[in-house]
Amino acid sequence: MTIENVLLVSAVLFAIGAYGVVSRSSLITVIMSLELMFNGVVIAAVAFSRFTPSAALLSGDPLTGEAIRSALTGHAFAIFIISVAAGEAALAFALVFAMYRAGESIEITDASQMKN
Amino acid sequence: MTAQDFWVISPQIAMALLALVVVSVDLVTRSMAKVSAVALTGLAAPLVLTLNLWYGWFGDPATGPALFGTVEADRFSLFFNFLLITVTAGTVLASTKYIASDRMKDYGGEFVALVLFSVTGMMLLVSATELITIYVALELTALPVVALAAIHRTRQAVEAGTKFFVLSAISSAILLYGFAYIYGYTGSTNLDVILERLAVLPTQAGVPFGSYAVLLAVIMIVAGFGFKMAVVPFQMWVPDVYQGAPTPVAAFLSVASKSAAFAVIMRIMYSAFGEPGLMQDWSGLFAILAAVSMTVGNMLALSQSNIKRLLGYSTIAQAGYVLVGVASVPANQIGATFAGAGAQGVLYYLAGYAFTNLAVFFAVIAITSRTGDDSIAGLNGLIKRSPLLASLLVFGLLSLLGMPPTVGFMAKVVVFGSALNANLAWLAVIGVVNTVIAAYYYLRVIRAIVFEDPVDTSPIKSDVPVLVATGVAAVGAGVLGIAPFLLLEFARSALSILPDL
Structure with a gap:
C-alpha cells in the first residue's frame, strides 16, 4: 500500500462529503456529510504521518527529537480534529432542535426566510 | 513549559477567566446591568496584560515563541489583541440595553460570555504560530x-x-x-519550520508555489479563510x-472576526510562504480576490432595501479593499518606499474600519431598537427625529465611503498607494472605480436620513450606553482620520511578521 492509495481514499471521502453538503436538503444529512469531510482530512493527516517522515526514521541516521515530533504531529492533528468535530456536532444538533421547534421542519430548503 | 510561557498568553487567559466570571455573576445576581458592568471593568485585565507585553511594565516579559512554539506574543499579535479588546468593549457597551430587554434578559449573561469566549479564540488565533493551534x-x-x-x-x-454553522464547518474542512x-509536504505544522523546509525542498519550474501540493494547500487555505474574511x-x-442575527452580533462579526481572519492569513502567508518567489505567487491570488470582492460586493449592495443587508454587502466590499493591501507584498517595489507599506496599510485600514463600522452599526442599533424597522425607508428624515444619531451615522457612512478627511479616505490612500508601489496599478484603479460605485448606495442612505420626510415624526430617545459607544467609535474614527500618523507609526512597529526590513 502506498501513500497515493490512502490519499485517494481521503480525497474521495472529502469529495463525497462535499457533494452531500451541497445536494442534501435535510439538516441532519448535511451534518453527517460534514463529518465525512472531516474524516477525509483525518485520513490524510494520519497517512502523511505514517508514510512521509518514515523515510527519515528508517534511513539509519540517529533518531532526532525533530524527526519523531514530525512523525507524530499527524496523529496529534487527527486527534484534535476528531475532538473539535465532536464539539461541533453537539452544537449542530442543538441547532437541529431549535430549527424544529421554530418551524416544525429540519429541511434547509425551508430555511429561506431572508431574500434579497 | 515554564511560568514564562504563560505570560505570553496571559491576555487570552485573562479573557477566558473573565468570561467565566461573567457567567458566575449572571448566575448569582440575574441583573444585566451588573453583568455589563463586570464585563466592562473586567476587560481592563486583558488590556493591561497586553500593554504589559508591549511595553514591559512589570519587568521585561518574554514574548518569543512559547508553549512548544505554538504561540507568540510579538508586536503583530499584540496590535490585534489591543484592537480586539477595544472592539469587545464597544460591543458590550452597545448591547447593555439589548441584553436587559424582555426577550433577552434570560440569556443576557450567556450573550456576554459567548462574546468573550469568541474573543478569546480570536486573540489566540492572532497569536498562534502553528497550524493545529490556529x-x-x-x-x-x-x-x-x-x-x-x-x-x-x-x-x-x-x-x-x-x-x-454549515458554511463555517465547510470552510474549516x-x-x-x-x-x-x-504538513505532508514539509513534515511540520510550525510556520517558521515550514518556511525553512520550503526553502530547501526541490521545486518544479513553471508551477506556481514550486509544487502542486503546495499550490493545492495554499488555494485551500485561502478559500478556508476567505469565508471568515x-x-x-x-x-x-x-x-x-x-x-x-441580533444587530450587536452582526457588528461584532463584521469587525472582530474579520480583523482576526486577516491577521492570521497575513501571518501564515508572511511566515510560512514568505520566500520572495512564493510571495509573488500569492500576491497575484489575493489581487484577483480583491478585485472580485470589491466589485461584486458593491454591485450587490446597490439594490438593497434593508440597512443590515446593505451593511453586509458593504463589509464584503471593504474586505476587498483590505485585500488590496494584503496583495501589495514588499518585493519588487519601486524606488526607496517603505517595503512593508502593504502590510502596514492593512493594519491601518482594519483599525480605522473597526472604529467606523462600529459607529455605523451602533447607530443602527440605537435607531432600530427604538423604531423596530430595519429598512432604509425606516431611516427617512432621521435628522429631524434625532439630530445627534443622524449626524454620527452620516459621519460613519461618509467614512466607509472614503470621503476626506475621514479615516476611510486616509486608509484607502495608504492601501491604494501601496498597490501602486507593488506594481499593481490596475488593482488601485479598480479600487478607485469601486469607491465611486459605492458612493451611490452610501449616499442613498444619507439622502434618506437628511432629505426625506419622516412618516413618524416623534423624536427617537436613545439609550445612553449605546450613544456613548457610538460617540466614542465616531470620535476614534475622526481622530485617526485627522491624525493618521498616530496609528501608522503604531502599525509600522507592529509589523514583526515581515521578513527583515
Whole structure:
C-alpha cells in the first residue's frame, strides 16, 4: 500500500462529503456529510504521518527529537480534529432542535426566510 | 513549559477567566446591568496584560515563541489583541440595553460570555504560530458566534445560525485539508519550520508555489479563510447572517472576526510562504480576490432595501479593499518606499474600519431598537427625529465611503498607494472605480436620513450606553482620520511578521 492509495481514499471521502453538503436538503444529512469531510482530512493527516517522515526514521541516521515530533504531529492533528468535530456536532444538533421547534421542519430548503 | 510561557498568553487567559466570571455573576445576581458592568471593568485585565507585553511594565516579559512554539506574543499579535479588546468593549457597551430587554434578559449573561469566549479564540488565533493551534483557535472563534446568531431561537435567527454553522464547518474542512497537505509536504505544522523546509525542498519550474501540493494547500487555505474574511466567492452567508442575527452580533462579526481572519492569513502567508518567489505567487491570488470582492460586493449592495443587508454587502466590499493591501507584498517595489507599506496599510485600514463600522452599526442599533424597522425607508428624515444619531451615522457612512478627511479616505490612500508601489496599478484603479460605485448606495442612505420626510415624526430617545459607544467609535474614527500618523507609526512597529526590513 502506498501513500497515493490512502490519499485517494481521503480525497474521495472529502469529495463525497462535499457533494452531500451541497445536494442534501435535510439538516441532519448535511451534518453527517460534514463529518465525512472531516474524516477525509483525518485520513490524510494520519497517512502523511505514517508514510512521509518514515523515510527519515528508517534511513539509519540517529533518531532526532525533530524527526519523531514530525512523525507524530499527524496523529496529534487527527486527534484534535476528531475532538473539535465532536464539539461541533453537539452544537449542530442543538441547532437541529431549535430549527424544529421554530418551524416544525429540519429541511434547509425551508430555511429561506431572508431574500434579497 | 515554564511560568514564562504563560505570560505570553496571559491576555487570552485573562479573557477566558473573565468570561467565566461573567457567567458566575449572571448566575448569582440575574441583573444585566451588573453583568455589563463586570464585563466592562473586567476587560481592563486583558488590556493591561497586553500593554504589559508591549511595553514591559512589570519587568521585561518574554514574548518569543512559547508553549512548544505554538504561540507568540510579538508586536503583530499584540496590535490585534489591543484592537480586539477595544472592539469587545464597544460591543458590550452597545448591547447593555439589548441584553436587559424582555426577550433577552434570560440569556443576557450567556450573550456576554459567548462574546468573550469568541474573543478569546480570536486573540489566540492572532497569536498562534502553528497550524493545529490556529485550527483550534478558529473553532473557538466560530462556534460561540453560531450560538450568538441563533440566540433568539426565532425562525429567522435559527436560519442565520444554521447558515453560519454549515458554511463555517465547510470552510474549516477545506482549510484543514490544506493544512494536512502542508504538513505532508514539509513534515511540520510550525510556520517558521515550514518556511525553512520550503526553502530547501526541490521545486518544479513553471508551477506556481514550486509544487502542486503546495499550490493545492495554499488555494485551500485561502478559500478556508476567505469565508471568515467574507470575500467573494465565499461571501454568500454574510447578508443572511447580518440580517437574521441580533444587530450587536452582526457588528461584532463584521469587525472582530474579520480583523482576526486577516491577521492570521497575513501571518501564515508572511511566515510560512514568505520566500520572495512564493510571495509573488500569492500576491497575484489575493489581487484577483480583491478585485472580485470589491466589485461584486458593491454591485450587490446597490439594490438593497434593508440597512443590515446593505451593511453586509458593504463589509464584503471593504474586505476587498483590505485585500488590496494584503496583495501589495514588499518585493519588487519601486524606488526607496517603505517595503512593508502593504502590510502596514492593512493594519491601518482594519483599525480605522473597526472604529467606523462600529459607529455605523451602533447607530443602527440605537435607531432600530427604538423604531423596530430595519429598512432604509425606516431611516427617512432621521435628522429631524434625532439630530445627534443622524449626524454620527452620516459621519460613519461618509467614512466607509472614503470621503476626506475621514479615516476611510486616509486608509484607502495608504492601501491604494501601496498597490501602486507593488506594481499593481490596475488593482488601485479598480479600487478607485469601486469607491465611486459605492458612493451611490452610501449616499442613498444619507439622502434618506437628511432629505426625506419622516412618516413618524416623534423624536427617537436613545439609550445612553449605546450613544456613548457610538460617540466614542465616531470620535476614534475622526481622530485617526485627522491624525493618521498616530496609528501608522503604531502599525509600522507592529509589523514583526515581515521578513527583515
